[in-house]
Amino acid sequence: MTLFKEITLAMSVLVVALLAMTMFSNYRTNVRFIEDQLYTSARNTASSLGLAISKASNGEDVAMAETMINAVFDSGLYEAIIYRNVDGEVLYERHTPLTLDTVPEWFAHSIALPPAAATVPVGKEWMLVGQLQIEGHRGQAYTQMWDAFKEVIASFIILSVMAMAGIFFMLKVVLRSLEAVREQAEAVSGNRFIIQDSLPRTKEIRDVVKAINTLVYKVKEVYKQEADAVARYNTLLYEDRQTHLKNRDFFMMKLGSLVSGEDRFSSGYVAAFQLCDPDKVKHEEGGYVLQKVLSFISDIARGIVNGVEEGVACRVREFDVMLIIPSLEESEITGLLTSAAESCRGAGYCVTIAATPYRAGEAASELLSHLDYALMQAEAERGTAPFLYRAKHDNVPTWGHDAWRKHLRNAMKLDHFVAFYQPVVSRNGLTVQQELLLRLELEGSLLNAGAFIPVVGHLELQEELDRYVLDKVGETLHASEIAVNVSGNFIAHSATMGWLAERKSSWETNKLALSFEVSNSMVMAEPETAATFSAFVQKQGWRFGIDHFTVESEKELTSLQRIKPSYLKIDAVYLLSLVGSEGKREAALFTIARLIDIELIATGVDSEETADRLHQLGIDLLQGFWIGEPAKGAA
Template structure:
């Protein structure tokens, strides 16, 4: 029970005890007063009636005596009036046994009044004339007691309700600082730091609130410093200071991640040959200024893609990874890159030595060295042809199905539900299953098409919303059928940007509210990089846990993790792929994990393949892992 309720109940009980005590005293005193009043009235009646009857008894006027008795009996509240005429041996009796009016029977049955009675002998000198007996009727006493105590009880109840309401208002006002402290403590426990609590007027609470505010401020600064330290280590390891882009190590790590994802795309090498001439003619400062301008143009160009990687890999070369594999589109992209760079040269001395572009399509069997070797070959061919040339190398068999064919296949799969579901376990280092990540594929005519093949077409033709709602619906059905299952579903970049998707998703989750606690949504990091504020409201309204996939690809998101408040982050494979190597520098990865913990998020390493990697990851503040060390399994 809360302190507020304890205080409220205690005060109300004390007030109730005070009411019961006062009511009991008042009830007892009123009852005694009415009983005494009735007894006095009966005695007075016997005395006055005896004086009135004596003259009639002396003359043996029985009718006169009876008339006097009738007048007294009818004018008062008496149960019985009896006169025994001793000389005549007669008896005059009047009785009224009716129950009192306006009083409940249960109240009368309490026996609070026995009825006052008094008896006297009427004499004339030494002669005894008769014996008079009068018994009062308790009905009037019951009626007066009932009316008085009912009104008193009514006023007490009204006062009780009024005091109850005033106590609620008073306690809420007085205990508001404690409620604010409770909320702040819960936020601190979740590693969330809101605004400072206003200082209350109560001296004791003021000291507590001040201490809480100081502690929250210090923790926020400490966690922010750790996030900044992780950012500094990442910049040191993966950032080219001159251009503000990633460096060669960054590009290599991202290439490994792209290849392992199997999502395809293309690697683009850009050689800006005129930078060397600019350095010789105008010096280092002019070259660095041109590098920044080129980096800005390339960054702006890449923003048209949902996922990309951009780096400066040498003094005169830039590299890009883009989710595009169509030859015509890549050729247009290469020409646009050359044009943007050429526009930066005001008066080129030799327009034939500005820039060239080499492009290779990422193949499923590639490794990083093969990809970079083929990209270098394409770049060398472009340089041999002429400035501004674009050379594209790819294996023709990878493109035997065009985007329109993939689109048709996805639409048919959505209509006929050709999707085959599998899952891969996410395990803690204690062996406990955290959840399972859902994988999808399309099986048609006994041919299985992996998600990496058709997802580019899904994004290009804006099919992500339909696909995600369909897969989430399938996942919810599986969760309803298997009470022990916990599934994580990946959302597409396109869906995350659609208001209609979040509305339909909320309706879908409301229809399956009983299993939503076992559903996890995974959003790509690029979705937050492009529209972070637009995602916070729909995510906070959903009653499901969510995480960030491929965390670490974007340089400016790490310090914003506290604002995002995910339940977990899955580290990009490029940062954890080399943990088992002897020369691997784990400072950055450990700093990222500590920063995530401080902001309340679990960290999950992906694509873990060996026990050696597991042992190393244990020491780097990673909470869980997944990969082919625990292969995917069919769900349906």
């Protein structure tokens, strides 16, 4: 029970008790007054009637007494009038039964008024000749008391309601600031930091608000300081100071992370922009022109990757910029690079542009060899056109868009997609989550997501495929949580939340624990959309995770407060390099995670040594081929 309800109840009981006691006291006083009134009336009437009888006939004319008694009794104010002689014999009497038509029987029994009888002597001069006894009629008293009782009850109810209403509004005013304190505390638990500027008047509550404000301020400052520390360390570690692109270390880490995975980002293209004859430009035109050309190339590269999910541009050598461009088709990458080459020629710069595809499981050394070959071929053209190295992938069909669209839709209709699951394992060896990895059964072979997802994106079938996958997952029982990667189109579509709400009951029947994962680049591109979707799925009892999380700037860390993900998946190599060997950096990263209640899951764990280092850092949840390879069907 809330404090407000407890105080309201206590004060209401107290007020009701006081009113009840007051009303009862007044009521008992009224009862005694009526009893006294009945007796007084009977005594006065008896005295008057007895005197009249004694004067009229010296008390000996019974007939005259009867006449006088009848006249008084017929007034209906008395229950009985009895006239006796000196020996106690009844000379004449009149009685009327006590009937209570308008008064409840229970009320009459609870009051139980005694007979109000008064007896006076009837004398002849100084001689006693008889006695006259009169009993007041209690029926009118009961009726009068019943009416008074109803008035008392009505007054009691009205006063009680008024008192409780007054208590309610009084407490609302007094405890209004406590509601703000509650909201402030809930905001802190929800990873939001609210400072109350308006302090309550009540001293005790004002002191509580001041203490909470101080606490929230300190937590906010700690979060900001730790976020700044991680962002600065990341900048020093992975950012090229001159161009503000990522550096070679980040390029190798990111490329290794992508090719070691098995999702829609595990295939794509690596492109290179290389300045022709940089030494000649430097000596003939000067270092200023050289830096200007480098900035121009960097801007073009940055513009290309900004529109590509999980794309990144890196300065790997002094005059070489490389791009990782996941999930694009050959026609799309050709268009981007051709446009870049035309921009360079238009600006009067000679830039060699080449690209080569990458796919899951490919060695970085082999990939870079292909890129070097492509650069040599492009160099022969002196920057006139980009060169695209075409690696032969025997198991990937070279269909046109219409054929791909037909085969993909038939695969969904005929259920030719196969679900593989890769476990996320805790320190004690328990599988806490399984990430769904989709493969396509096509012409006798299985294509991983990197081979067909770029086509899905180009044909704008992402949302349709996401719904198919979720329905497929929801049809079967699973022993642990299932993580499903969904596209930006899926979470941004206005009908998605309604579609998920319709399936919630059936999924709960199968006891499906579900988690939705979205790539970090998509989240950073549409933070409000991600925040809305995250709030919705967590309200439904599911979880929301960010995959391929990296720290580009402080923006990623501050956005986490608004998005409130359940967990982050971070590449093990990147995580270890970001944490480093300095305890301060370690504290900064994990302090942020603890402050906003986010789990960290290390992905791409490829060895026992890596797992041990992560466990030493406090990372309990690991995923990777060394932890467990993708397997068909969930355990």
